[in-house]
Amino acid sequence: MKISRKTDYALRALFTLVEHYHRGPVSVRELARRNDVPKRFLEQIMLEMKVKGWVASVMGKQGGYVLAKSPESITVGQVVRHFDGVMSPIACVSVHHYQPCSQEPICRFRRLFLDVRNHASRLLESATLASIYQGKPVRPEEVFALELTGGAGI
Amino acid sequence: MKISRKTDYALRALFTLVEHYHRGPVSVRELARRNDVPKRFLEQIMLEMKVKGWVASVMGKQGGYVLAKSPESITVGQVVRHFDGVMSPIACVSVHHYQPCSQEPICRFRRLFLDVRNHASRLLESATLASIYQGKPVRPEEVFALELTGGAGI
DNA sequence: GTAATATACGACTAAACGAATCGTACATAA
DNA sequence: TTATGTACGATTCGTTTAGTCGTATATTAC
Ligand code: SF4
Ligand code: SF4
Numbered sequence: 330m331k332i333s334r335k336t337d338y339a340l341r342a343l344f345t346l347v348e349h350y351h352r353g354p355v356s357v358r359e360l361a362r363r364n365d366v367p368k369r370f371l372e373q374i375m376l377e378m379k380v381k382g383w384v385a386s387v388m389g390k391q392g393g394y395v396l397a398k399s400p401e402s403i404t405v406g407q408v409v410r411h412f413d414g415v416m417s418p419i420a421c422v423s424v425h426h427y428q429p430c431s432q433e434p435i436c437r438f439r440r441l442f443l444d445v446r447n448h449a450s451r452l453l454e455s456a457t458l459a460s461i462y463q464g465k466p467v468r469p470e471e472v473f474a475l476e477l478t479g480g481a482g483i
Numbered sequence: 484m485k486i487s488r489k490t491d492y493a494l495r496a497l498f499t500l501v502e503h504y505h506r507g508p509v510s511v512r513e514l515a516r517r518n519d520v521p522k523r524f525l526e527q528i529m530l531e532m533k534v535k536g537w538v539a540s541v542m543g544k545q546g547g548y549v550l551a552k553s554p555e556s557i558t559v560g561q562v563v564r565h566f567d568g569v570m571s572p573i574a575c576v577s578v579h580h581y582q583p584c585s586q587e588p589i590c591r592f593r594r595l596f597l598d599v600r601n602h603a604s605r606l607l608e609s610a611t612l613a614s615i616y617q618g619k620p621v622r623p624e625e626v627f628a629l630e631l632t633g634g635a636g637i
Numbered sequence: 638g639t640a641a642t643a644t645a646c647g648a649c650t651a652a653a654c655g656a657a658t659c660g661t662a663c664a665t666a667a
Numbered sequence: 668t669t670a671t672g673t674a675c676g677a678t679t680c681g682t683t684t685a686g687t688c689g690t691a692t693a694t695t696a697c
Contacts, residue, residue: 330484330485330486330563330567330569330570330571330572330603331484331485331569331571331572331573332484332572332573332596333683333684333685334684334685334686335684335685337573340592341586341590344591344592354643356642356643356644357643357644358642358643364586365585365586367685367686367687369686369687369688370685370686370687372644372645373646373686375644376644376645376646379644379645386643386644386645387643387644387694388643388644388645388692388693388694389642389643389644389692389693389694389695390641390642390643390693390694390695390696391642391643391694391695391696392642392643392644392693392694392695393643393644394644405592405595409484413484415484415485416484417484417485418484418485418486418603419485419486419491422621422626424626424627427626431519432495432518432519433620433621433623434620435620436495436620436621437498437615437616437618437619437620438494438498438559438610438615439620439621440615440618440619440620440621440625441559441606441607441610441615442486443621443625443626444606445602445603445606445607448599448602448603448606449484449572449599449602449603452595452598452599452602453595453599456592456595461591461592461594461595462591464591464594465591465594466587466588466589466590466591466593466594467576467587467590467593467594467597469587471594471597472576472578472581472597473578487654487655487656488655488656488657489655489656508672510671510672510673511672511673512671512672521656521657521658523657523658523659524656524657524658526673526674526675527657527675529673530673530674530675533673533674540672540673540674541665541672541673542663542664542665542672542673542674543664543665543666543671543672543673544664544665544666544667544669544670544671544672545665545666545667545671545672546664546665546666546671546672546673547672547673548673
């Protein structure tokens with residue numbers, strides 16, 4: 330139930346690249362500074378994303394990274410799955426990392442985790458960099474909205 | 484985005500206790516055997532749940548554990564939150580484990596994680612042991628249903 | 638040409654966490 | 668009085684996370 334820092338950092342950098350789409354490369358130094366990410370760590374991450382084909386590098390002085398695909402064609406789900414591996418709360422309901430469990434035939438609560446996975450997955454896969462970039466930042470109150478409406482503690 | 488084995492084991496044991504509700508205690512030995520959980524590990528878990536007030540112990544020979552509250556009053560969300568701590572995919576959208584992030588005022592994708600959290604939380608908090616116990620086990624095909632309908636890979 | 642500024646790539650590390658295991662003390666019913 | 672329980676603390680071990688570091692290579696401004 331947790332997203333790694335690597336994924337978070339990757340997304341921060343990607344959205345900065347969306348902002349600079351078709352306006353030349355942005356260096357890791359700049360990406361790191363603007364997004365408050367350790368520079369050498371981000372280097373690693375950018376390299377991984379280059380291999381994935383999401384970004385392209387421009388070498389040498391004045392170099393940096395650019396988005397290699399359109400913001401419409403990269404989903405947050407893809408990024409999460411690549412860096413965190415799994416999107417399922419538990420391996421017995423994972424497609425890509427399925428591991429069998431002896432209790433499957435009788436387990437009652439497995440369906441609940443399946444539902445959680447399905448919804449999280451649908452949400453993340455349908456979110457492209459472009460669509461998310463349109464949205465506004467979260468207002469502080471919104472984080473507690475659920476609790477205030479008599480809902481759950483989270 | 485992952486549930487620990489401890490939570491899974493706790494839930495397995497709890498549902499066995501639901502099955503035996505008002506029919507006397509079940510020993511850890513039996514709980515471990517029926518649910519395929521390491522016995523000494525389950526001992527720890529049961530003790531934690533006793534402290535939480537979800538189960539009560541009956542000591543001595545013929546002893547074991549019984550449910551201390553009605554199955555309607557224990558939610559899966561409570562169990563998940565106790566053993567896994569957090570239900571949020573990232574700390575900046577957590578109520579109980581909130582940690583600030585410098586990017587909050589400008590972050591675009593934070594809302595997405597907030598949505599994931601809200602839905603997962605609603606699902607888990609509204610699931611009581613009693614309501615889940617009514618359901619049927621998941622059929623094998625159901626795990627892949629999302630992918631087959633042209634949805635996401637998970 | 639060369640210095641400055643970039644990416645490329647592999648190796649390494651410290652700390653935290655997850656998933657147990659172990660020893661032993663105490664309780665109680667048969 | 669012993670077999671079968673729970674209670675509780677300590678310890679272990681492997682993996683993962685979140686980085687750091689060294690060095691090689693590429694490009695351009697001067
Ligand atoms: S017990 Fe149920 S939820 Fe847990 S791993 Fe097995 S099948 Fe999945
Ligand atoms: S970058 Fe956005 S999502 Fe990530 S921690 Fe900061 S506010 Fe939260």
